[in-house]
Amino acid sequence: MDYIKITFADLQPEQKEILIAQLADAGYEGFEEKDNNLDAFISNKNFDTTLLNEISFKYQTPYSLQKIAETNWNQIWESNFEPVVVDNYVAVRADFHKPITNTRFEIIITPKMSFGTGHHATTYMMIELMKNIDFTEKSVLDFGTGTGILAILAEKSGAKKIYAIDNDEWSIANAERASDASSKIKFDIILANINKNVILENLEMLAKLLKPKGVILLSGLLQTDKEEIMEAVTKSHFILEKELKKNNWIGLQFHT
Numbered sequence: 001m002d003y004i005k006i007t008f009a010d011l012q013p014e015q016k017e018i019l020i021a022q023l024a025d026a027g028y029e030g031f032e033e034k035d036n037n038l039d040a041f042i043s044n045k046n047f048d049t050t051l052l053n054e055i056s057f058k059y060q061t062p063y064s065l066q067k068i069a070e071t072n073w074n075q076i077w078e079s080n081f082e083p084v085v086v087d088n089y090v091a092v093r094a095d096f097h098k099p100i101t102n103t104r105f106e107i108i109i110t111p112k113m114s115f116g117t118g119h120h121a122t123t124y125m126m127i128e129l130m131k132n133i134d135f136t137e138k139s140v141l142d143f144g145t146g147t148g149i150l151a152i153l154a155e156k157s158g159a160k161k162i163y164a165i166d167n168d169e170w171s172i173a174n175a176e177r178a179s180d181a182s183s184k185i186k187f188d189i190i191l192a193n194i195n196k197n198v199i200l201e202n203l204e205m206l207a208k209l210l211k212p213k214g215v216i217l218l219s220g221l222l223q224t225d226k227e228e229i230m231e232a233v234t235k236s237h238f239i240l241e242k243e244l245k246k247n248n249w250i251g252l253q254f255h256t
Contacts, residue, residue, distance in 0.1 A: 002044040003029075005066045006052065009037050014247035015061060017121055018222070024056050025195065041068075087125060090153060105156045109147050123220040125244040125251030126150055126193045129217050133189065135159040140207060141187040143202070144194035144220075154189070161185060190216040196225040200232055207236035212256055215241075219251040223233045226250055 006028075008019060016038050020031050023040045026048070030041040044067070078156035083093040083100060091100035092107045100106055123146075130150070136155035142151040142164040178211075188211050192199055199218055209251055210216055216238060221229060223245065229252070230240070238254035245251075 003041055003048050003068050004044055005038045005068050007037060007064045007066070008040070008041070008056075008061045009064075011036050011038055011061065014121075015059060017247055017249070018059060019055070019061060021120070021195070021220075022059075026051055063064055076202060083204065084124070086127045087131065090127060090156075098173070105153065107149055107152050107156070111150055121246035121249040122193050122251065123149065123219070125249065126191060126217055126219050127153065128244055129251055129253050130154070130157065130191075133215060134156075135189065138188040139163075139185055141165075141190045141206075141213075143190060143192040143206065144198065146193070150191045150193065154191070159189075163187070186211045186214075188214050190214070193216065193219045195220045196222070196229065199229065203232050203236055207238070210256055214256050216254050216256075217251065218254070219249065221250050221252070223248055223250050226252075 006023075008015075011019070016033060019038055019040070023031070023042075026042075027046045028040045028042045032039040032041075052063070055061075069081070083097050085089060085091045085100065085103060088103050090105040090107060091103040092109055093100055095108050127150070130153060136159045137158065138154075139161040140154045140163070142148075142154065142162065145151050145164035145166045150166055151162050154162055187209055190206055190210055192202075192206065195204045199220070206216065214229050218229065218233075233240075234256060238256060240252060242243050242253040243250060
């Protein structure tokens with residue numbers, strides 16, 4: 001199968017993060033970062049010139065295009081995967097990294113293509129918010145679990161029941177052990193690190209699943225998404241408790 005490599009040059013770190021998030025949603029299968037450049041890969045049959053031009057124009061990031069042979073995306077992903085440490089709370093690493101012992105928790109993730117290894121600003125902020133939440137004996141829903149890192153961290157932090165869901169086959173495989181699939185319960189804590197559209201589409205359902213005095217964490221959101229999100233959560237009677245910002249992204253903590 002023929003593939004296309006799109007190269008964006010002279011990017012700021014926050015531009016890389018935004019492009020990766022936008023292009024992943026558009027079906028791009030692999031990314032490689034080199035200094036200030038970003039290479040994005042997509043099969044020729046899934047390539048949409050119009051959509052790429054819209055993204056490029058929106059974020060003012062010109063690109064070049066090259067046809068290439070099929071690439072081992074997981075090999076590229078693993079070569080760019082470095083350990084992530086969030087304060088003294090948790091370290092996230094792959095099994096080929098040396099153990100990290102100076103944090104409260106250590107999570108080992110096989111770095112497949114699934115979203116959520118701690119590298120992205122939104123996952124990092126979710127972990128920062130989780131640090132100050134009491135998970136002891138709590139029930140948790142990780143909605144859009146990605147690699148399962150947040151569900152695993154909730155379990156390590158003392159959660160009693162965890163329901164981790166996603167629609168990506170790698171995500172399901174990674175998160176399988178962290179999940180306690182029981183859809184009949186309501187949850188003390190809901191974690192949703194996805195994107196604005198998915199959050200808005202499912203917010204009413206998530207509100208029904210949250211217990212009174214429950215906590216919900218939202219990320220996968222750009223700072224420009226905040227106004228629309230705040231308008232929606234007000235209808236669900238959520239109260240904003242804490243907000244984090246990292247590059248152009250935000251993480252929000254609400255309670256009922």
